[in-house]
Amino acid sequence: MYGTGILKGMAVVMKHFVNSYLDDFSWAARGGRYYNDEALQVRQGVKGRGVKTVFYPEEKLDVPERFRFVPFLVTDDPPPGQKWGKDWCTSCGICAKVCPPQCIWIERGKQPNGRPKPEPNAFFIDIDICMNCGFCMEFCPFDAIKLDHDYELASYNRTTAHIHDKERLSKPLSYWREIAPKKAAAEEAARNFVEEAKAKKKARQAGDGEPDPTLADEHARQLMYRGDTY
Ligand code: SF4
Numbered sequence: 001m002y003g004t005g006i007l008k009g010m011a012v013v014m015k016h017f018v019n020s021y022l023d024d025f026s027w028a029a030r031g032g033r034y035y036n037d038e039a040l041q042v043r044q045g046v047k048g049r050g051v052k053t054v055f056y057p058e059e060k061l062d063v064p065e066r067f068r069f070v071p072f073l074v075t076d077d078p079p080p081g082q083k084w085g086k087d088w089c090t091s092c093g094i095c096a097k098v099c100p101p102q103c104i105w106i107e108r109g110k111q112p113n114g115r116p117k118p119e120p121n122a123f124f125i126d127i128d129i130c131m132n133c134g135f136c137m138e139f140c141p142f143d144a145i146k147l148d149h150d151y152e153l154a155s156y157n158r159t160t161a162h163i164h165d166k167e168r169l170s171k172p173l174s175y176w177r178e179i180a181p182k183k184a185a186a187e188e189a190a191r192n193f194v195e196e197a198k199a200k201k202k203a204r205q206a207g208d209g210e211p212d213p214t215l216a217d218e219h220a221r222q223l224m225y226r227g228d229t230y
């Protein structure tokens with residue numbers, strides 16, 4: 001019969017409408033369903049009833065670990081009194097090369113004798129052009145560039161505020177561990193594996209090490225990378 005789809009749709013809308021008020025009553029004793037972290041989690045979960053949207057920016061939802069927004073640069077955790085530690089970026093330029101819309105600019109550092117220094121002197125990303133594809137992160141051999149969870153980047157300035165410089169881009173490792181704990185742990189395990197393999201190789205070359213790492217070791221390392229959430 002014509003119109004049954006519309007009626008069914010209206011019934012669903014009415015159900016959510018009524019449930020949103022019922023939910024208000026059920027959360028009343030616990031501080032209300034608005035501006036309440038516990039209630040927010042329930043509303044966004046499978047047990048949520050009624051209205052699922054939130055009153056942004058008063059209410060904000062946690063984003064999942066795999067969420068990706070514009071990149072940032074990882075540094076060591078800073079020593080006391082400082083904002084950043086040592087840059088992980090070696091200014092190799094791979095990210096700038098693979099970036100599809102070409103929105104990364106890097107100026108390599110220089111030693112006093114004029115030879116290149118493995119750290120960036122300047123690093124810029126045009127966030128208006130960045131499409132959050134994550135290629136830079138995937139291709140960086142040093143785990144030095146990551147996609148951020150900070151999506152509140154609106155500004156009244158349409159020019160310079162949208163070109164993020166090195167200072168704006170740099171964030172300590174502890175920040176990356178906080179927003180992407182599983183991915184950070186998998187990367188750390190892989191890095192440790194590589195360091196151990198290097199140490200073993202050195203020991204072998206010195207004549208007192210174990211035999212070569214087996215294919216099983218390599219397979220385990222690859223699994224570790226695949227076990228991440230991306
Ligand atoms: S690929 Fe990584 S190390 Fe190389 S320039 Fe980009 S962020 Fe720096």
Ligand code: SF4
Nearest residue numbers: 099130131133134136
């Ligand atoms: S996320 Fe993609 S578009 Fe953005 S800087 Fe990285 S490679 Fe370029």
